[in-house]
Amino acid sequence: MNCQEVRKNMPDLLNDGLPADAASKFRDHLLACRPCREEFQELNETWLRLGVLEEEQPGPELRRVFYRRLESYKKELARRQPGAWQQRMARFLPGWPLPAPALRFAAAALIVALGFSAGFFSGAAKKNTSGQLAALNREVDSLKQQVSLSLLSQPSASARLQGLSMTSQLQDPDPALLKTLLTVLDNDPSVSVRLSAVDALYLFADREEVRAAITDSLSRQTSPLVQIALIDLMVALKEKRAAAALKKLLAGNQLIPEVRQRAQSGISQIL
C-alpha cells in the first residue's frame, strides 16, 4: 500500500472499517511512514474529540406538538375515508351489492340477535376467554417492563427517555421498576431524563412508597428545573408530608428565587 492509497483509506478506518487484510497493510505502512502516521493520528484525534459534543435535548414542547399533530392527522385520515368499512366488506364479499336500507336494518337486527344468543350460550367459554385475555395482558405488561428496564440502563439519554415514556403504558409496574424509576430521578446525569422521571412517577403516585420517595428526593435535587417539577407534583398530589420537605428546602441558602417562590407558594397550597 503506498502513501496515496493509505491517505485514501484513512476515513475508512475511522468509520466504516477496512477488511482485515487491508487494515493490516494500512498499519504496516503507518509503522514505516512517519508523515502518513502523523496525518492519521491528527485525523483520528479530531474524529475522537468530536465525541465530547453531547446530544442536546429539545424542549418538551416538541413532543407535545408532535403527538397533537399526529392525533389531528389520524382524525383527518379517518374523516377522509368514510367508506372504509364498505371497502373492507367489498374485499371480502366481491360482487355482493349493498342491500336496500330496510334490508340493511333487518340484517343488522339479525346480527344483534345472533350475538345475544351466542353470548347467552357461551357463558362458560366467555369466562375462559377473559381469563386468557387477562393472562395475555399480564404477559404484555411484563414484557414492556423488561424493555423499559433495559432502556433505562442504556448510556444514551434518548434511550432512557424512551424507557421512561414506555412506563406510561404499564398497568401494574413491579417494585423493581419503581425502584429503578426512583433511582433515575435521584441519580441520572441528564436533567431532561430526571424531569421525565418526575412525569413517569406521577402515574404511580397512588402508591404510598412512591409518594414518600418523591418527597425524600426533593432534598437531593440540585437542578432548579427538577426541584420545580417535584414541587408542582407534590402540590398536585396534596402531599401533606411535603410541607416539611419544602420548609427544609427553604432553609437552605442555595435556592434560586424562582424555586424559593414556588416552594413558598407550594407550602400554602398544601397546608
Add this chain to the structure above:
Amino acid sequence: MPDDEHVMVQVRDGRVEMLAILFERHHVRIYNFFLRLTANRPLSEDLTQELFLRILKYRHTYRGESKFSTWMYQIARNLHIDQLRSRHPEIPIDDLYEEPPCPRSCPAEEAESGQEADLLARAMERLPLRKREVLLLSRFQNLKYGEIAGLLACSVESVKVQVHRSLKELRRHYLDLQGGTR
C-alpha cells in the same frame, strides 16, 4: 423490537400512529443534526417537527427495501435546503453550502470560553455547510459512506475525500480557537 423499516412500512400502509415509535427513536438525533447545521434551537425544533409531518405526508413514497434512516435524512436535507432558500432566495444553494459562515461570536467571548466541547462546537460552526454536513452524517448520525454518497448524489470516494478534508479543516479551526497552544 421491530426495526425502523418494518415500522415505516406499517406507517405507509395506514397505521400512522406507529410513527410515534420512529419519533421516539430518532427525534433527538435529528434535532441535534439540525442544531449543528443551523446553530438555532427554535429553528431546529421547527425543522424536526416539520420533518415528521413530511414523513406522514410522503409516507406512500417509502419503499420497504430502502433503509429508513437514509430516506429520513434525505427529507431532512431537503427541509434544510428549503429553509436556506427561503432565507437567502438571492444566493444559489451551492454557494450557501460552500461559503464559510460568519463567525458567531466576538473574540472576547471566545477568549472567555476554554471548554473543549464549546471550542469544538465553535470550530464546527466555522466549517462551510457542505463539510459540516458530511461530518455530522458520518460521525453523529452513524451513516455509512455509501449511504451518505446516496444522499449527496456523489461517489463513495468523494465522500471519503470530503470527510478527510473536513476533519483537517476542523482541526485547524479548533487549534486556532484554542489560541495555537497545541
